[in-house]
Amino acid sequence: MKRRTSDYEINALCGMLIEDFIKKFHYSNTRVIDIETFVTDYLGTKIVFETFDYETKGRDGFLSDGITQLRVVRDGISQRVIYPKNIIVINSDLNDPNVLARLRFTIAHEAGHLILNRHIPGSCEAAFHTEFTEGEEYSIEMLKSMLSIREIMSNKAAASLLMPPFIVSRALNTYNNGNKVTAYTGSDTILPDISKRIIQRMADSMGVSFSACYRRLKELGLFDVKPFSEYAINFNNMEAGYDQSI
Secondary structure, three states, X not given: OOOOXXXXXXXHHHHHHHHHHHHHXXXXXXXXXXXXXXXXXXXXXXXXXXXXXXXXXXXXXXXXXXXXXEEEEEOOEEEEEEOOOOOEEEEHHHOOHHHHHHHHHHXXXXXXXXXXXXXXXOOOOOEEEOOOOOOOOOOHHHHHHHOOHHHHXXXXXXXXXXXXXXXXXXXXXXXXXXXXXXXXXXOOEEOOHHHHHHHXXXXXXXXXXXXXXXXXXXXXXXXXXXXXXXXXXXXXXXXXXXXXXX
């Protein structure tokens, strides 16, 4: 029996779950997915916030299997806690408006684990989510976890939950008249400044980070990729500064 779920299947499954959620909760005109309500009221899973201890330094979220202990700090005292199965625990450091996109992606990531566990019965395991931050030091164990197939699959699920095609399409209609975002390619991919600003505004409207939005546009084939030679022709004629109104 096939145990691994394909990228296509993850995208389709999460997309259909979100569409069903939106119909049942009457969010038909929404431009941003209410991921917390999706998790608590649609999936029926509780979300709790805790102060993670030093053993969980660098971790953002945790999905409990009902067995694995999580070290947290309560009233200044470090303690190990076993949460009921399928409880999502979020690092309280994410309860900050400045990291809202990170919070939303963490919740969606743990929801992805839950969905995949239900989709493939018997696959339930405790799962941590760690957001890679440049300059941070990570243990070999944490790096292996971050790069595991399970984590990659849950990241794809999170992107599909937060940015289903119809939500991305609405953002693209609003910020780029429904057109694909221009990118230039040669030995690497180059985004002109206007494309970066379009992606950032789309990301802000969907409650995700620039990098998450960029990857999702790429997955959905929503870049108008042109040869770098077209960009190079006009490069020396470009002026510094830009129109702030765009």
